[in-house]
Amino acid sequence: MxxxxxxxxxxxxxxxxxxxxxxxxxxxxxxxxxxxxxLADFYNDMQRWSFNLQIYFLKExxxxxxxxxxSLDNVVQxxxxxxxxxxxxxxxxxxxxxxxxxxxxYNTLFDLMLSLVKAPDLLIYLRSSIxxxxxxxxxxxxEYESSIRIDYLSGLNDxxxxxxxxxxxxxxxxxxxxxxxFEDRPExxxxxxxxxxxxxxxxxx
Numbered sequence: 436m437x438x439x440x441x442x443x444x445x446x447x448x449x450x451x452x453x454x455x456x457x458x459x460x461x462x463x464x465x466x467x468x469x470x471x472x473x474l475a476d477f478y479n480d481m482q483r484w485s486f487n488l489q490i491y492f493l494k495e496x497x498x499x500x501x502x503x504x505x506s507l508d509n510v511v512q513x514x515x516x517x518x519x520x521x522x523x524x525x526x527x528x529x530x531x532x533x534x535x536x537x538x539x540x541y542n543t544l545f546d547l548m549l550s551l552v553k554a555p556d557l558l559i560y561l562r563s564s565i566x567x568x569x570x571x572x573x574x575x576x577x578e579y580e581s582s583i584r585i586d587y588l589s590g591l592n593d594x595x596x597x598x599x600x601x602x603x604x605x606x607x608x609x610x611x612x613x614x615x616x617f618e619d620r621p622e623x624x625x626x627x628x629x630x631x632x633x634x635x636x637x638x639x640x
Contacts (some may be wrong), residue, residue: 436461436635437503437553439512439597442561442612443591444583444591445571450512450618451561451610452513454554458628461509471495485527486537493519500552511585515558520545521598526590554604556632561594563612565589606634 438455440448449465456463473491475485477637496516504511524541528534533541568588572580599607608630610617617624 436509437512437555438510438557438559438631439515439555440559440561441515441595443595444580445568445575446561446563447571447612447618448513448561449559452511454617454624455628455631458624459509459511461511463564464503464512465512466513467495475578478580478593480589481527481530481532481540485524486541487532489519489524489527489533489541489583491633493541493548496531497548497552504553512555512625515555516545516548516552517598517602517604518542518595522591522594526587526594528574530587531591545623555604557608557631558604559608559631560595560599561610561612563592565592568592603631608634 440451440455442448446591452463452465452541454541455461471488473484473488473492477488493516496514496519498515499512503512520542524545528538557595565588566586569585572583599609610627610630613628615623619629
């Protein structure tokens with residue numbers, strides 16, 4: 436079984452990955468953001484480093500999915516390969532921060548990778564307002580995230596909504612993280628788990 440968690444920066448993907456991994460006793464596959472050698476440079480000069488950053492993320496995500504699909508273990512994954520192309524690279528291109536030449540090259544590579552892997556059994560999308568994202572980003576205090584622009588976060592949010600609306604590759608569960616505080620309230624986490632069970636096994640309908 437493969438559950439993948441999608442959502443904007445600061446929406447709670449890593450936290451939910453950890454909580455579900457603990458609840459189900461499944462393997463957790465985390466996004467190695469802190470290991471990305473381009474991230475700090477990107478936030479300081481998005482136009483210069485956008486293509487490098489996205490290629491690195493895409494390579495790591497593809498490698499992770501190949502490992503998941505070779506394994507017999509049940510997995511909860513922090514962020515999906517779809518988001519790299521459908522959300523982040525697309526948003527950078529629309530903002531004029533990635534050239535059309537680089538964007539087309541990137542998408543050709545993404546389409547090739549996507550043809551070689553399967554969709555997750557369940558995609559969980561963490562929906563959040565911009566004020567909530569900003570609050571969570573400030574709360575965790577990563578220095579390289581301190582310069583993230585509000586218009587950048589807003590553009591990502593818009594693309595997430597459009598992508599989820601058109602997602603047809605498998606089952607989708609949407610969690611409103613403005614309302615559901617699964618990190619702080621056990622009863623909210625129970626609601627998330629019940630909804631996951633309903634999607635995967637038809638329980639608690």
